[in-house]
Amino acid sequence: MDTFRNAPCRRVAPDTFFPDGDDANAGIRAAKQICATCPARLVTECARLAVRGDERSGVWAGINIPSNFGPSRTEARRRLEILAGEKFPDAKRGEVVAHLAASGLTAAEIGARLGVGERTVYRDRKAVAS
Ligand code: SF4
Known part of the structure; x- marks a missing residue:
């Protein structure tokens, strides 16, 4: 297939x-x-x-x-x-979130991809930006 x-x-x-x-x-x-x-x-x-x-x-x-x-x-x-x-360490998730956000995906779409909630996506983005 x-x-x-x-x-x-x-x-x-x-x-x-x-x-x-x-x-x-x-x-x-x-x-x-x-x-x-x-x-x-x-x-x-x-x-x-x-x-x-x-x-x-x-x-x-x-x-x-x-x-x-x-x-x-x-x-x-x-x-x-x-x-x-x-699987990737949680510490790396912020980088993945940042990459997907830069690709134009919404927080909901990113969360669905990574198997986490939108709130986690926002937190990760904030952590990477700070
Ligand atoms: S990620 Fe891009 S290049 Fe890869 S299969 Fe999907 S559309 Fe094709």
Whole structure:
């Protein structure tokens, strides 16, 4: 069975997730917005694929992997590893919440993805911001 058959990215051209050239930043934002509509289960699977495949470019699970090696790619990898984990320490949840919020998800959507209440999402966001 094709796990990703209902993924939103299936409705657009694959190169949407590998933007380059002068419009790369706009393309990355557009790809992230598509990922923000993806079901949580698929986001997790997508992050796993990127981590296991040692992907070195493209937008995966709402995270852009810079094609140039450096701190930004290391950070992208770290975020993907967090998203790919079925369990992560509570201490890391704030980072995941911040990432999902930056992708445009509401507190309710983030809570549903992480299996926590909206109040916990607000608390985590506040903790990361302070
Ligand atoms: S999270 Fe992954 S599977 Fe979902 S839309 Fe984005 S690229 Fe596709």
